[in-house]
Amino acid sequence: MRLADGRAAHREYIRHPGAVMIVPFLDSRTVVLVRQYRYPLGRHFYEIPAGKIDTGETPLQTARRELKEECGYAARTWRHLTTIHPCIGYSDEHIELFLARGLTHVGDAPDDGELLVLGNRGGRVYVWAAG
Amino acid sequence: MRLADGRAAHREYIRHPGAVMIVPFLDSRTVVLVRQYRYPLGRHFYEIPAGKIDTGETPLQTARRELKEECGYAARTWRHLTTIHPCIGYSDEHIELFLARGLTHVGDAPDDGELLVLGNRGGRVYVWAAG
Numbered sequence A, B: 001m002r003l004a005d006g007r008a009a010h011r012e013y014i015r016h017p018g019a020v021m022i023v024p025f026l027d028s029r030t031v032v033l034v035r036q037y038r039y040p041l042g043r044h045f046y047e048i049p050a051g052k053i054d055t056g057e058t059p060l061q062t063a064r065r066e067l068k069e070e071c072g073y074a075a076r077t078w079r080h081l082t083t084i085h086p087c088i089g090y091s092d093e094h095i096e097l098f099l100a101r102g103l104t105h106v107g108d109a110p111d112d113g114e115l116l117v118l119g120n121r122g123g124r125v126y127v128w129a130a131g
Helices: A059-071 B059-071
Strands: A019-027 A030-032 A034-038 A043-047 A050-052 A073-084 A095-105 A127-129 B019-027 B030-032 B034-038 B043-047 B050-052 B073-084 B095-105 B127-129
Touching: A019 A059, A019 A073, A050 A059, A059 A073, A059 A095, B019 B059, B019 B073, B050 B059, B059 B073, B059 B095
Parallel strands: A019 A095, B019 B095
Antiparallel strands: A019 A030, A019 A050, A030 A127, A034 A043, A073 A095, B019 B030, B019 B050, B030 B127, B034 B043, B073 B095
């Protein structure tokens, strides 16, 4: 590439396949979260479900898959909210953010490799009541 | 590291020095933004000023430096709002978010290497009036 003053410059950045994040509403006040150990930061976080887009998947297909794999839910209605670029300076990553409503619990099926431990309390996935 | 089932696993992630982002209020309705070409995404973005923490700097020192370098402003009052982990799955990056108020224009001094072109309209840095 060339800078505005004509000098040549070299830029390195990360190619990322893209990812999705899902805000899954159980009801108007309750969002399903997952608890996950994040190795780079050395601790657990409560997060909205998320995951990388696999080759050949549309973002919506990824969102459906991740909501089922991480939380065991299927959703009746899906809405794309926005696109986020979390590391604009050194990565082309894009995160497609979806709203999921009309949830039905269809059984947990966490990724074998990830060993996600969903926090079950009284048979329910960890939830956080907003407001 | 070891997974919960006892298998050994290898995790690679990015070590990042950390960064700051600044929300600089010119007045209660006006935030100073910078326009910058982001090579990984191949286009310009309007952004709040931000930058990486240099060795030996506190996050507040970085924030003061970046606000001056990118926008030409000094701020009278600074408030740390929160810490963001933008790439929790593959990087230890943390972004310290600051609120800056009581701005004084002390002259633009963009980084030579970055060649930031601040959008000046009628002598003013690009601003966005909220609400």
